[in-house]
Amino acid sequence: MYAFFQQHRLLLAPMAGVSDEAFRALCREQGADLTYTEMVSAKGLSYANEKTRGLLRLAPGEIQVAVQLFGHEPDTMAAQAAWIEDEMGESLAYLDINMGCPARKIVSKGDGSALMNQPELAANIVHSVRGAVTCPVTVKIRRGWAMGEETAPEFAQRMEAAGACAVAVHGRYAEQLYRGSAEWGVIARVKEAVSVPVIGNGDVRTGASAVAMRERTGCDAVMIARGAEGNPWVFAQAKAALAGESEPAPPSVEKRIAMARRHARLLSQREGKNIVRMRKHAMWYMAGLPGAAAARGKINACVSVEDFDTVFDELLVVIAEHETER
Ligand SMILES: Cc1cc2nc3c(=O)[nH]c(=O)nc-3n(C[C@H](O)[C@H](O)[C@H](O)COP(=O)(O)O)c2cc1C
Known part of the structure; x- marks a missing residue:
């Protein structure tokens, strides 16, 4: 997927309750090369839940989107991944598997970042989903689960071996939730550990910080979440900064x-x-x-x-x- 990320260096992160098609349209307009859907429950899709299916809707003119799926049952994940690919066809850029969400209601069911404690199951999920679709499959992970126990580089290697085509890394532990600051060093360490593209994520809020992340970690793409809240212009600023151009002035x-x-x-x-x-x-x-x-x-x-x-x-x-x- 290196060629893909050469064309798509700036990504809007998946954000439950935020990255719906309205917000995605505004971020794309400002320069986001690719946007992610909110995380979509594989279980919800398997029940043909209308609200869950609604998360897959595209905005008028939206050409491609990355769909993020969450769940912990390899068969359900694979079946729903195939259904999504069937439904979305060319509009699906890739399928991402959520292995980073630390919310209690998610991890208590074994989904999201709980999968980082279950590398074998996580690898099984990647393997099963890969086998069910033709589009690329990626994972989004954290630095690790427990504070101080950085497992991301080894975990990412296992996901690559299982078939992951790229890895997005948010440099916080799951136990850390959103506290403290993101550790970009782990993005560099994952980059060294795997041979697939690595997407850096965490605390990019300006054009200058997008450039700093890329320079310090060597990541192939930069992913922004909270920095875009109420501020889709962050993509125009990051785009200019990454191209070595002066950043547009902040909006009036x-x-x-x-x-x-x-x-x-x-x-x-x-x-x-x-x-x-x-x-x-x-x-x-x-x-x-x-x-x-x-x-x-x-x-x-x-x-x-x-x-x-x-x-x-x-x-x-x-x-x-x-x-x-x-
Ligand atoms: C409101 C909100 C919703 C989020 N929802 C998701 C999600 O659905 N899937 C996911 O992988 N990460 C989710 N995240 C995490 C972000 O994608 C990102 O990893 C994290 O916020 C760190 O990036 P940032 O410092 O640019 O905000 C969410 C974060 C926020 C603030």
Whole structure:
């Protein structure tokens, strides 16, 4: 997959509750070369759960997406991987297997990062999924499970031997959740351990940090998650920085609010009138703006595009007043 990642160096990470097609469309527009779906439950798909299937929907004009699957039963994973490939055809760039999610409700069932404690089962899953599809299969892992026990390099080798075509590494232990900072050294160590492409992930929030990660780890692609929340422009900045060009200036307040409005409309096209999912995005777009803290309560009562527009209109008035006072 080296040729693929030469063309796709900048990736939007899978983010449950966040990386739906509306958000993916905005990140792609700003320069993300490839985006991931939210993690999709193999079990949910096997029950033909409509909500789970909905996670596979593409936005209009979305050409390709990486689908991330989670689960721990090799047969279920393989069967659902085959179903996804059948359904999505050419729009499926590759299938990624979640071996990094540390959330209690996921690991308590043996899914996500719990698989890092079960390398044999994890290898079985990769092997079974690989056998069921023609598209590439990748894994997304963490530094290890327990604090201080870095197992990622050896684990990645096993996944490669089982058929993984690339490995994404988030440099935190599962037990660490999102605390502390990501250790990029482990990305370099995984890179040394395997011969498939390695995707670096963790704490890239600016163009400069994307360049620093690539230089320090030698990773083949850079994956961004939280740095894109309320900030799809991070991809334009990272793209320029990785190309050795000067980064575009950060967006003005007006641009941030205009993006938030578009985001709300895209979500509404997907979800209908009720877009409570937009609340967290709105908070992110507004973070740090004058009047944002006071608008928080109002955002939490918003349901429709019109509700959000009203809060954004009010916020722009507060910001204009703030500017004239200065
Ligand atoms: C809200 C949220 C949802 C996430 N959902 C997923 C997921 O579905 N699958 C996954 O592999 N990782 C998930 N992650 C982890 C991210 O993909 C990424 O590995 C992590 O946030 C570190 O990258 P960052 O420092 O750029 O945020 C999620 C993270 C956040 C903050």
